[in-house]
Amino acid sequence: METPTTKNPRTNSPDEQPFRVVKRPRNRSSSYSSACSSSSKSQSPRPETFLPIFTALILNIPTKFANQKDLFTTLKSLPSFLFLSLTVFRDNKALVTSRDPDLINKLKPLRSLLSEKIQIQLHEKKSKKTLLPTPNTRNHKPTFSCVARSVDLNISSTDILTALKEQNIEAKNAWRIKSRQTGKDTFLFRIISTCPKSIDTLLSKGFKMFSRNYRCEPSQSPGPQPLQCGKCFAFGHNSTSCQQKPLCYRCGLKHDPATCTSSPSCTNCKGKHLAFDIKCPKRPDPKTLTPSKTAPVKCVDPPAEEISDDDDSSTELTSNPEPERFTRIEDVIRFTYLCMSSLNPNSRLVEDVVARHAAQFFRRKVSYVMRGSHVHISITHLKTPKTFSHS
Numbered sequence: 001m002e003t004p005t006t007k008n009p010r011t012n013s014p015d016e017q018p019f020r021v022v023k024r025p026r027n028r029s030s031s032y033s034s035a036c037s038s039s040s041k042s043q044s045p046r047p048e049t050f051l052p053i054f055t056a057l058i059l060n061i062p063t064k065f066a067n068q069k070d071l072f073t074t075l076k077s078l079p080s081f082l083f084l085s086l087t088v089f090r091d092n093k094a095l096v097t098s099r100d101p102d103l104i105n106k107l108k109p110l111r112s113l114l115s116e117k118i119q120i121q122l123h124e125k126k127s128k129k130t131l132l133p134t135p136n137t138r139n140h141k142p143t144f145s146c147v148a149r150s151v152d153l154n155i156s157s158t159d160i161l162t163a164l165k166e167q168n169i170e171a172k173n174a175w176r177i178k179s180r181q182t183g184k185d186t187f188l189f190r191i192i193s194t195c196p197k198s199i200d201t202l203l204s205k206g207f208k209m210f211s212r213n214y215r216c217e218p219s220q221s222p223g224p225q226p227l228q229c230g231k232c233f234a235f236g237h238n239s240t241s242c243q244q245k246p247l248c249y250r251c252g253l254k255h256d257p258a259t260c261t262s263s264p265s266c267t268n269c270k271g272k273h274l275a276f277d278i279k280c281p282k283r284p285d286p287k288t289l290t291p292s293k294t295a296p297v298k299c300v301d302p303p304a305e306e307i308s309d310d311d312d313s314s315t316e317l318t319s320n321p322e323p324e325r326f327t328r329i330e331d332v333i334r335f336t337y338l339c340m341s342s343l344n345p346n347s348r349l350v351e352d353v354v355a356r357h358a359a360q361f362f363r364r365k366v367s368y369v370m371r372g373s374h375v376h377i378s379i380t381h382l383k384t385p386k387t388f389s390h391s
């Protein structure tokens with residue numbers, strides 16, 4: 001007689017594993033061709049929790065029923081109607097969420113049950129969000145740079161850009177770095193890119209040109225940036241807490257900078273430069289800044305599964321169970337860096353500490369590519385095992 005095969009509950013119920021390890025393909029291709037092609041997210045089927053949620057706004061509820069308990073009981077009595085959440089407000093209004101597309105018609109019996117004055121309408125703001133999930137479009141794409149070493153003086157920008165293009169490495173521009181002391185050309189070349197994956201490739205493998213492999217390094221990080229308002233350009237606060245009318249960053253007057261033809265006049269020092277010029281004498285010295293007066297560092301690398309861009313309404317949170325998330329080691333490293341850098345504006349110290357522990361704990365090499373207050377955290381596998389002395 002055969003014994004029934006005992007099924008491993010772990011392998012049969014993925015729901016029990018909120019954190020799964022994303023497995024990398026074992027034979028990772030070392031060709032350059034995949035450098036920037038995988039910018040789109042993997043097309044996994046949408047879990048059930050991403051079905052659209054419809055929200056109805058009920059107006060003019062009789063005061064007697066305009067409370068959480070009584071309206072809940074009334075909604076429960078409606079025929080074949082399932083709802084996710086109900087929020088009754090003090091002004092005789094209520095919001096009902098449901099996955100039922102026929103929500104409005106299902107609520108109509110409320111008029112005969114409670115009052116003919118009741119109005120029921122689809123709540124536009126919510127339904128737009130849930131019906132048409134628009135991708136988080138970032139118009140502003142920060143550019144990042146790294147530095148190629150040992151580039152002979154007769155090699156031009158065109159040579160480098162052509163070589164990078166052939167290897168599918170996206171680069172916006174490249175130029176030779178001049179020595180700050182002597183003003184003379186150096187053997188260093190700066191490469192500018194908006195593609196973090198291309199920067200990763202350059203930092204981990206370099207690029208080939210004239211049958212030689214050129215190594216690249218991250219540029220030295222500029223350190224913490226002072227917090228500057230995006231509306232009035234004063235230092236020490238951000239635009240969300242600013243009560244001022246938006247100013248033009250060119251001339252400091254109250255108009256749209258896109259149409260400004262005036263010559264630059266700084267809002268902070270009246271000098272002949274733009275309001276966010278790094279050379280402004282009124283710009284606070286980052287070394288003197290406390291964390292609250294330092295611009296928060298924003299990481300451009302999204303976590304493995306980005307959560308939906310819904311607002312923080314409590315109705316949504318209670319009705320929508322947390323979708324399954326993946327956590328990668330890369331996410332843990334970036335998370336740790338962001339937490340530490342928001343506590344300590346000494347970014348170089350934070351960079352070193354996180355890189356050291358990431359090497360020890362996760363065997364990852366971490367490089368930071370800064371652009372203003374944006375950071376691309378490039379993470380690659382360490383090649384040879386490192387031994388750490390426990391002294």
Ligand SMILES: [Zn+2]
Nearest residue numbers: 229232233242
């Ligand atoms: Zn302001």
Ligand SMILES: [Zn+2]
Nearest residue numbers: 248250251260
């Ligand atoms: Zn202006």
Ligand SMILES: [Zn+2]
Nearest residue numbers: 266269271280
């Ligand atoms: Zn200035």
